[in-house]
Amino acid sequence: MSMGGENFMEEKNVSSNHGGIIVAELPIQERLISLDRIGNETSDSEAEQELALETRHLNVYYGDFLAIHDVELPIPARKITAIIGPSGCGKSTLLRALNRMNELVPTARAEGEVIFHGKNIYSPEVDPVEVRRRIGMVFQKPNPFPKSIYENIAWGARINGYQGNMDNLVEQSLRDAALWEEVHDKLDQSGLSLSGGQQQRLCIARAIAVKPDVILMDEPCSALDPIATFKVEELMRELAANYTIVIVTHNMQQAARVSDYTAMMMLNETRSGEMIELDHTDTIFTRPSNKRTEDYVTGRFG
């Protein structure tokens, strides 16, 4: 689409004026390509990485308060991108800005663009309901509907006008979420009767049942024990073959284990969240270019 991507990239240097941040001064597209070259020898590094989502100069306000400032985050398709950073730095706000969930907070307001399939999802003609169907979400606390397991999956598909065989869809979604074996004989039981980890996988199954392009996960494992966490992480790796996943996590080991790319967020001097580094996950955790990233990932947080 004619979004004027090149011009955008050139202007980038002007806007990021915080010193010492090396990657931020490179045009993003170029950066990812170059990172591919460094990080992954075997991959087809010359091919331009296909982007599922891309934020451009994204600012989010709560009332007058600038919560995140000028975030430029490209999200490659069918990869897992992790957003890490200390508490209150705007990770979740950024994530929720990606499918307009922020609008449920009455005072929230976004500026800038989020490009999805060549279109800015914040442009007036775009319906947030459609955006949210295509960019699904999994929440921090498992929140299955207080309905049957079957109905949990079927509801989203039904309201989105799904015409096919509902039984097949429910089964397929549960299989994709690695939950079918555990629940196939109790589909009519309440979703709330499952364990926490199963509930979270039910929520993931529910999200993929409406066939989104992107799944946003807001600390999906923070309420789960290590075994359930492991299962959800395993599931995320499997889903990455077909879906683009963006995950916010406090758990750096988790980011290191599951993600392909990692974005590091920090608060700036005016207490607004900023993305200070974006790179291959390997690089972020082994040779970060930013001193603050290095301090954070090595536990010497300053």
Added chain:
Amino acid sequence: MSKKTQDRASKQVEMPSITSDDFNYDVDKRHRVGGIWRQVFQVSTVIGIIVLSALLFNVLNQTFGLAAVEVEIDPSSLAIEGVPLENLTQEQLIGILEEHVSKGLFRRFESEQPLVERDREEVYELVLERVVEPKVVRTWSLTDSILRRDEVEEERAEKYPESSLDFFSWIDPSFVSSPQSSDPLRAGVRTAILGSLWTIAITILFSFPIGVGAAIYLEEYAGDTFINRLIQTNINNLAGVPSIIYGILGLAIFVRVLEPITSGAAFGLLEDPTTANGRTILSAGLTLGLLILPLIIINAQEAIKAVPNSLRQASFGLGGTKWQTVWSHVLPNAIPGILTGTILAISRAIGETAPLVVVGASTFITFDPDGPFSKFTTLPIQIFQWTARPQAEFRNIAAAAIIVLLVLLLSLNASAVFLRNRFRRHAL
């Protein structure tokens, strides 16, 4: 560093020297204070229970008891050729009736339904009612009847030598199924029960959808603007407005301004539109609806607020619209709470008297209400009117009517609770 460690070590050594008194410091006093408060709360509960029991006892005391009954004609004198009254044939009973009642009344009976076509039982009842004509001259309470039976008997023999002493249960099936009457022995509450049911049905139909709709709007759609806050404050205040004021409002709006509608004239239901009268069940139901509307709104709002936000987010996250979210997730989870609030509001409406007096409930009608445009009376109005009568027997039937009202209230509540529990189970 090492000094600190030493300090800590020395403290640990001192630990065992703490005596058991140190542990018990103040504990007795705290327990005492706690115990006193516990008793205060217990006493409050007991007082409440005592007051309620006293009320119930008082009502029951009036409803049952001995009564001295005088008859116009002794039934034994009506026996024909040694056959007592209760064994006479229908023809003989009709003969007795014709002989003893006025010609006009007899013709009225015949024109209602020819006596020969009626049941024998019915004719027998008519003879008892009109010929024997029992009259209660004195009633005693249940406690007097049981504990002071002898004194009661003495008093009757002394003051009402003609009378006989009977044990009366003022509430019985015929009390519930008979229409209003000026004779306390024949008066019933059928008219009032039907009036109450019709009124409450209109109240529910009017206030439940509007109240829940308003609550959904205020909770799910309305923004936090000045006007919406003003509306919210006003709703909260309206819930505390005295009911008589709603009565005056109902009189002004429903009875007077909307008379063509509330009287049914606008729908062509009246033969003579000039007799249009807005004092109907519809006006009463709408007035009571207005009265409980704020209660329903507030309770429904609380119920909707209690639905966890995570459910709304989950729904929106799947591409649900506002309406789909409200309909599929918010309402099913809020409905038990909404029903609880509605039950409370309806209970209040059933017992309301003041606004209906203003709106114009009839104090004496003997025909059943047959629709929203009928004149009506309700149980509380009936009770109020009976207690205002000078004759003692009316207080007995007022007590009986109170029991009917309580039973009606409890059964309506029970069905609402049943409905609520069904919804709750449905929502899993």
